[in-house]
Amino acid sequence: MKQKLVILTGSGISAESGLKTFRDAGGLWENYPVMDVASIEGWYRNPQVVLRFYNERRQQLGTAEPNEAHKGLVKLESRYEVRIVTQNVDNLHERAGSSQVLHLHGELTKACSSRDKFHVTDIGLNAIEWGDKAADGSQLRPFIVWFGEAVPAMEEAIEWVSQADILVVIGTSLNVYPAAGLLNDAPNNCRIYLIDPNEVPVQRRGVHIIRKKAVEGVKELIELLLN
Numbered sequence: 001m002k003q004k005l006v007i008l009t010g011s012g013i014s015a016e017s018g019l020k021t022f023r024d025a026g027g028l029w030e031n032y033p034v035m036d037v038a039s040i041e042g043w044y045r046n047p048q049v050v051l052r053f054y055n056e057r058r059q060q061l062g063t064a065e066p067n068e069a070h071k072g073l074v075k076l077e078s079r080y081e082v083r084i085v086t087q088n089v090d091n092l093h094e095r096a097g098s099s100q101v102l103h104l105h106g107e108l109t110k111a112c113s114s115r116d117k118f119h120v121t122d123i124g125l126n127a128i129e130w131g132d133k134a135a136d137g138s139q140l141r142p143f144i145v146w147f148g149e150a151v152p153a154m155e156e157a158i159e160w161v162s163q164a165d166i167l168v169v170i171g172t173s174l175n176v177y178p179a180a181g182l183l184n185d186a187p188n189n190c191r192i193y194l195i196d197p198n199e200v201p202v203q204r205r206g207v208h209i210i211r212k213k214a215v216e217g218v219k220e221l222i223e224l225l226l227n
């Protein structure tokens with residue numbers, strides 16, 4: 001029986017693939033008013049601005065490749081039952097070959113009905129324009145969990161973390177709930193590692209900090225977990 005290894009990732013793991021994080025210097029929220037482009041109110045107020053924001057990010061995704069950190073996590077599957085809970089909406093974990101990936105905040109390569117978020121279609125890297133319709137005739141929208149919306153995958157994420165033997169947190173400032181609260185759902189005897197080049201305040205004691213960027217940090221993690 002393989003030990004259960006759950007990995008919570010944020011935008012920092014995709015930084016070395018050239019995708020921007022949110023709250024770092026030069027991050028997305030420095031250049032965009034987050035509530036205009038990533039909230040349900042922003043969608044109601046000016047949907048074209050929201051569509052353009054995600055069309056730009058989907059276009060950038062087309063130029064990004066999984067980096068050695070994404071690929072390193074796949075190597076851990078030889079020894080552990082690896083499950084990835086990601087806040088990221090890119091598909092770099094899947095393209096690196098990870099077999100179990102749960103997206104808490106949606107996926108850039110999918111769209112849904114603006115009437116029923118569970119009517120989802122794959123759009124790859126295509127743009128969504130105002131006037132594009134879902135099957136139910138409503139305006140097509142990005143399959144993204146915006147601020148002000150529920151996080152349907154949270155229940156499953158809590159289930160995964162509450163059974164983890166090891167939890168690894170990579171590239172997230174732990175600013176956004178409920179995702180950030182997952183650390184509290186790890187069992188008391190769960191080993192916790194955190195990979196980030198910057199300081200990330202965590203309430204939990206006994207967290208093994210690897211103060212590095214994701215590519216170097218995952219290399220060190222593999223040394224610790226595979227050798």
Ligand code: APR
Nearest residue numbers: 010011012015021022023024087171172173176198213214
């Ligand atoms: N390697 C690892 N971590 C990195 C790197 C790197 N090369 N570069 C930056 N980081 C770290 C930063 O130090 C920071 O802790 O990644 C983290 C990025 O934090 P945020 O920009 O807040 O991104 P994230 O935590 O993923 O945001 C969570 O907020 O706006 C919402 O929905 C959005 O999913 C997103 C959520």
